[in-house]
Amino acid sequence: MKHLPKHLRPRWRYLAVELESWPDADIDRRDFQRSVWFAAQNLLGDAGSADADLKVLQFEFGDGTGEAILRVRHGQVQAARAALACVDEIRDDSVGLRVSGISGTVRACEEKYLGADGQIRDERKVVFEDAQRSAVERDGLLDVRTDGAFAGATELDFE
Structure with a gap:
């Protein structure tokens, strides 16, 4: 063909x-x-x-x-x-x-x-809602693990 x-x-x-x-x-x-x-x-x-x-x-x-x-x-x-x-x-x-x-x-x-997006991913401990929790950081934004889910936050939410 x-x-x-x-x-x-x-x-x-x-x-x-x-x-x-x-x-x-x-x-x-x-x-x-x-x-x-x-x-x-x-x-x-x-x-x-x-x-x-x-x-x-x-x-x-x-x-x-x-x-x-x-x-x-x-x-x-x-x-x-x-x-x-x-x-x-x-x-x-x-x-x-x-x-x-x-x-x-x-x-x-x-x-x-496409390619490297330049985001540095890091996991760290933060205090959120009066408890210490783990969070994943990407470009200054934090995804905080709460009771089986995630909540979006920024650095200003922790001061």
Whole structure:
């Protein structure tokens, strides 16, 4: 079977997406893909989500932060961004998504927008709600472990 000529092949854009959640969140590629499809279908409908054709190409998540590359059809970038804005939970874990960049190739997307996020993760003991608790620090923000969950805090909450 012959390949299609270049002018007949579908054109794609690649979205670099940053994920942030609580440090104990357990999110994998399959769960993320399912949430993206579900959000696109709810917002854009069956025909719109088929036009956007969102697909997760790369996914990495650990310690509450992660990054992914999503493939979307050339003319559907704004619709894809709107669908991603609707994702606020992945398998009962709250999550925040941010599109850090859009590129025409996967390689350029990796080089420009993904990689080391510069965040220094550190675990330390803090006093919160009159008790000593463990906290995970990322960029001056603290996620304090409370009775089986996490609470977001800053340095000002401990003075």
